Amino acid sequence: MKCFLCNRALTNPANAQRGYGDDCAAKYQRYLAATGTDESELVRLANNERSARWVRNYKTELSKGNTRRAQECLNAARRASEPIGEWVTTGSLVCVAPDTGERVPQILAPVFS
Ligand SMILES: [Zn+2]
Numbered sequence: 142m143k144c145f146l147c148n149r150a151l152t153n154p155a156n157a158q159r160g161y162g163d164d165c166a167a168k169y170q171r172y173l174a175a176t177g178t179d180e181s182e183l184v185r186l187a188n189n190e191r192s193a194r195w196v197r198n199y200k201t202e203l204s205k206g207n208t209r210r211a212q213e214c215l216n217a218a219r220r221a222s223e224p225i226g227e228w229v230t231t232g233s234l235v236c237v238a239p240d241t242g243e244r245v246p247q248i249l250a251p252v253f254s
Contacts, residue, residue, distance in 0.1 A: 142157035142160075144156075144160070144161045144162040144164075144165055145160050145161055145200050145201075145203075145204055146161050146162075146165040146168060146169060146203065146204050147162070147164070147165055147204075148204075149162060149164075160200075169203070172203045172208060172211070175208050176199075176208055176211055176212045176215055177212075177215075178215055183196055183199070185222075186218045186219070186222050189221075189222045191221045191222055192217075192218040192219070192221040192222035195214050195215070195217045195218030195221055196214075196218050198214040198217075199211050199214040199215050199218060202214055
């Protein structure tokens with residue numbers, strides 16, 4: 142296991158678990174602050190199969206020190222994690238597609254997590 146920011150080997154099990162070393166912890170916190178997120182949001186996005194790859198891309202861009210591209214990946218992760226519709230009450234439950242406004246009866250609508 143290597144630190145995702147500096148690529149040095151991680152020997153401390155706790156550091157290997159989180160993916161970065163003590164030397165990079167402060168830098169990582171600055172990156173998180175600079176891109177307007179925190180570890181709990183990244184964990185949530187990483188655990189969503191629709192946004193997980195964007196979190197990986199986010200960390201790859203951070204490892205290059207490119208916070209602007211990392212920010213774009215974070216924004217993409219947030220968009221990808223959003224449900225593709227929403228439940229609304231119009232007498233009965235329907236799903237409204239955000240792009241077309243199409244209303245789908247509940248029986249036909251996907252289940253959102
Ligand atoms: Zn490191």
